[in-house]
Amino acid sequence: MRFDGTSAYVATEDLKVAVNAAIALERPLLVKGEPGTGKTVLAIEVAKALGAPLLEWHIKSTTKAQQGLYEYDAVTRLRDSQLGDERVKDIRNYIKRGKLWEAFTHEGRPVLLIDEIDKADIEFPNDLLQELDRMEFFVYETGEIVKAKQRPVVIITSNNEKELPDAFLRRCFFHYIRFPDQETMQAIVDVHFPGIKQRLVAEALRLFYEIRDVPGMKKKPSTSELLDWLKLLMVEDIGPETLRERDPKKLIPPLHGALIKNEQDVHLFERLAFMTRREGRPQ
Structure with missing residues (x-):
């Protein structure tokens, strides 16, 4: 899998090197740069160039790392149990898969975009360290381990609104998109x-x-x-x-x-x- 740019995206030589290095190392590519320099579009074009499916996780200030794994809807399950719904017998009916779960279990090797990670709480990157490193996580409600069939191509963007933890940076390949000449x-x-x-x-x-x-x-x-x-x-x-x-x-x-x-x-x-x-x- 190599990225050489696309007809719709002008990629500089150093950006191509960064993308291909991250793919080869199977590490997340952390992309920083001024807003509007094409960081988010990069993930879309990488997916097109590789012929890979794209999964997008757009981060907000209220986003929690757990949402990228899964969410357990205990409130709905309680309500259904009170109504005598048969679905309550299987807890899996109340687990909503997050973007990381989708990426880990996808048939092909997808491109996963984690967009504007610096918008979230300062602990957000640390909460994803193990999952991005080992490419697996544990589902407490069902007792199962979700493990990636193959490591997705992970592209993480940041507008430098917050400093990212050193432990998180060590697990990424970093590239700064300079403003175009x-x-x-x-x-x-x-x-x-x-x-x-x-x-x-x-x-x-x-x-x-x-x-x-x-x-x-x-x-x-x-x-x-x-x-x-x-x-x-x-x-x-x-x-x-x-x-x-x-x-x-x-x-x-x-x-x-x-x-x-x-x-x-x-x-x-x-x-x-x-x-x-x-x-x-x-x-």
Whole structure:
């Protein structure tokens, strides 16, 4: 099983190496990077490239590690017992399988995405150490051991909101997705918009990277936001000439709501425009 990218996903050489190393080592691949750099999409494209089924476990702040294994619905069983339901005789009727259980018992070798693990409680990664290492867990209600038929390809994403425990990191192969340079970004744009006018792309990319380089920005625009912006520029038929304007009153680019998602950053550009206008006044 090797990953060499797909027609819909531009993977850098070091990312391909990381994915294939994790597959060879049979260890989870921990992927970090700025939001919007394609961490979640990576798992989807790896599954496509390998011809493997994809199982997605999207983590929330309330998610517990146990939910990835299984959940026992004692309340429903109690209610059914009071109603005389025959299902209560088999406790398995009240056990809901989690994504890890599904991955362990899948017929083929699946790709398991554990998305945004840093959203959960700090103990969440530690609670999965044994299960991800040994690829098995014990079901107390039935007394059975669920063991992986074959180790799934596990891809874990993090936005660096919390530090992950050292014991967890030791069990992973780590890769940081660097923000794409202009050449790589051009290739990403070409994949998503194969017929787009290159003059528009050139001006949009220039302006996009200028915005990212503005000192003091709280949230820099990401790859996904650039793609949204380009789509809007095409829908509104805004040409490269409009993007090239240097009018001090228009420092914020057209349709900037696709790129600038924070009121502090909007105010920052307004202040810069004011300073530019003031410096341009005759003395």
